[in-house]
Amino acid sequence: MEAQQLAEAAKLDLAHAEALIDGINAAIVEAELNTPHRLAAFIGQTGEESGGFKFFVENLNYKAESLLRTWPTHFNEENVNEYAHNPEKIANRAYANRGGNGDEESGDGWAYRGRGAIQITFKDNYEACSRDLGVDFISNPDALETPEGALASAAWYWKKHKLNHYVDNNDFTGLTKAINGGTLGLSGRMDRFNHAMSVLA
Numbered sequence: 001m002e003a004q005q006l007a008e009a010a011k012l013d014l015a016h017a018e019a020l021i022d023g024i025n026a027a028i029v030e031a032e033l034n035t036p037h038r039l040a041a042f043i044g045q046t047g048e049e050s051g052g053f054k055f056f057v058e059n060l061n062y063k064a065e066s067l068l069r070t071w072p073t074h075f076n077e078e079n080v081n082e083y084a085h086n087p088e089k090i091a092n093r094a095y096a097n098r099g100g101n102g103d104e105e106s107g108d109g110w111a112y113r114g115r116g117a118i119q120i121t122f123k124d125n126y127e128a129c130s131r132d133l134g135v136d137f138i139s140n141p142d143a144l145e146t147p148e149g150a151l152a153s154a155a156w157y158w159k160k161h162k163l164n165h166y167v168d169n170n171d172f173t174g175l176t177k178a179i180n181g182g183t184l185g186l187s188g189r190m191d192r193f194n195h196a197m198s199v200l201a
Contacts (some may be wrong), residue, residue, distance in 0.1 A: 001021065001024060001025055001028065001039075002021070003017040003018045003021040004017070005199065005200075006020065006021055006024055006043075008199045009039075009040070009043055009195070009196040009199040009200055010043050010047055010052070010053065010192070010196065011052070011192075011195065012052070012053065016053065019147050020053055020147050020151065022147075022148065023147045023148045023150065023151030023152065024043075024151060026148070026151065026152060026155065027042065027151045027152070027154060027155035027158075030152070030155040030156065030159060031154075031155040031156075031158040031159045031163075031164070032159070032164060033155075033158075033164075036197060036200040036201045037167055037168070037197070038164050038167050038168075039196070039200055040193050040194075040196035040197040040200050040201075041163075041167040041172070041175065041193055042154075042155075042158060043192065043193070043196045044189050044190070044191075044192035044193030044194075044196055045118070045175065045176070045179055045189055045192075045193075046117040046118060046151070046154050047189075047192045048185045048188045048189040048192055049117060049118055049119060049154075049179065049180070050117050050150070053117070053147075056115060056116055056117060056144065056145040056146075056147075056149075056150040057113070057114070057115050057144075057145050058091075058113045058114030058115065058119055058121070059087075060087035060088075060090045060091050060094075060113060061085055061087050062083075062084065062085070062087075062090055063084050063085060064080045064081055064084040067080050067083060067084060067090065068080055071094050074093050074094050075093070087110075088110045091109040091110040091113045092104045092105075092106075092107060092108070092109035092110050093109065094109060095108070095109030095112070095113065095121065095122065096108070096109055098122060099112075099121070099122025099123060099124045099125060100112075100122055100123035100124035100125075100127065101122055101123050108123055111123075111141055112125075112126050112141060115141060115142075115144035115145055115149075115150070115153070116144045116145075116149065116150045116151075116153035116154055116157075117150040117151050117153070117154035118153065118154040118157045118158070118179055120137075120144060120153050120157065123138070126138055126141060126144075128160075129144075129153050129156050129157075132156055132160075133152055133153070133156055135149070135152070137149070137153075157179075161178055163175055163178055163179070166178060172186070172189070172190060172193070173186065176189055
């Protein structure tokens with residue numbers, strides 16, 4: 001794939017596409033994005049997850065009412081104001097004692113918060129991604145925020161969870177759930193997919 005084609009398919013300026021193109025081409029090989037359908041789905045999903053390939057790290061700057069709504073088992077009226085608008089404290093509490101993370105004091109929640117073009121979260125997932133890709137994301141988690149790391153981890157996730165199966169069966173709701181856990185942003189994902197298809201097909 002050429003940078004100009006990526007720019008058109010993902011609605012990016014050319015300089016941004018040029019920064020991403022090596023990562024995209026590596027992802028095409030790794031995740032077997034060998035049909036326009038598969039590649040458009042990857043661009044659509046990762047584009048939506050990363051705000052148009054701008055943000056490769058999770059935004060955890062929640063206000064109090066959002067914390068209560070998003071994580072009602074972790075935050076309540078008694079403690080919420082202590083955490084609101086403090087992303088590091090929020091991550092350390094919300095992600096404590098899960099997915100290989102230690103307790104709140106360990107700092108693992110913040111260290112292993114969502115990163116990459118498909119948000120890799122939790123120490124266990126960072127370790128699996130590191131092992132399979134041969135890159136040490138445990139001691140250097142910020143490497144997942146680079147275009148190369150962000151797209152390599154997304155391709156790894158795509159392949160590991162056999163996401164091409166959903167694409168090949170036109171199951172975009174299932175695909176979104178496999179990535180997001182729900183259907184958040186489904187219409188945006190479909191808009192990105194359809195636009196990419198118009199360029200790639």
